[in-house]
């Protein structure tokens with residue numbers, strides 16, 4: 104039977120979370136499946152955030168460098184991946200990369216987000232030819248060179264999301280990136296079965312993604328990961344995915360942030376007719392993530408929820424992710440970022456402080472524990488304050 108707000112069990116579970124006790128998986132299942140407890144769950148998520156994450160609500164002022172949008176995989180919801188004949192295919196040259204980074208520097212951005220499809224050179228002759236033209240043999244090698252260039256010439260701090268990289272690739276990028284990103288999306292193997300969204304995306308097999316998350320941990324790389332919610336997972340699988348991240352985070356201490364991203368159906372994709380997650384399901388998942396990982400940084404992208412993003416603050420998030428005053432969100436080009444001013448307004452209207460952070464979170468900057476290469480710390484020190492946030496006079 105589904106739990107309701109009248110069910111004393113629900114109060115007991117939430118009370119235990121408020122007292123700082125670890126939530127059990129079966130209790131999280133109960134919460135996500137409950138029928139009329141959303142307000143109670145959300146209220147608890149926010150109270151835990153207020154108690155544990157006492158700093159400001161943050162965002163990262165960034166440019167989005169869409170280095171190459173060819174991808175060897177195919178996910179049924181994706182519009183980022185292009186084909187070589189598409190008008191909007193990109194294979195960027197160094198001067199194009201630098202022009203974006205320079206524009207970002209002029210507008211006081213601090214993050215250069217590098218995004219690519221999954222190992223495009225394994226599938227496309229065009230990607231190989233592009234790499235030949237820049238005298239590199241792999242996308243990761245080229246990313247590394249571009250990160251070095253951006254770092255040296257603009258001081259923007261690189262953060263790369265290039266899919267499920269090998270340990271060797273990650274190790275190389277640790278030299279030039281202050282953090283890396285890779286969504287787990289879901290730990291459900293079912294989503295890779297026939298007819299499911301990851302059927303044609305071997306890199307989305309949770310075994311591959313979990314291995315990559317662990318590799319990053321072994322290399323002590325601050326890592327952003329997260330879930331894509333509403334792509335066909337069951338509520339229990341969603342909870343299982345959160346516990347998977349929690350377990351890895353406990354083991355290595357390198358998960359700097361979890362993105363809770365709601366699936367949005369897009370035209371001309373395999374899932375264009377699939378329903379997005381309901382508001383109740385999505386907002387409960389955010390608060391339950393906060394209960395499972397009280398200390399982790401949790402982000403919801405405001406551009407995917409333009410009119411209601413403030414509500415996710417009420418559910419326990421403490422970050423808005425990257426927002427760019429320069430470039431669009433190339434993964435969700437139909438969803439423009441709200442202005443930084445409007446996100447500030449919504450945040451402050453709820454009584455919270457609003458501050459810019461770097462692409463690596465303060466806790467990894469302030470502690471001197473091998474997560475960031477010394478040479479990168481020199482760049483960080485130029486733009487950060489004593490708390491590891493962006494110096495206010497750098498932006499204003």
Ligand code: SF4
Nearest residue numbers: 174176177178181184
């Ligand atoms: S791996 Fe990423 S870029 Fe490639 S199809 Fe899937 S979502 Fe799109």
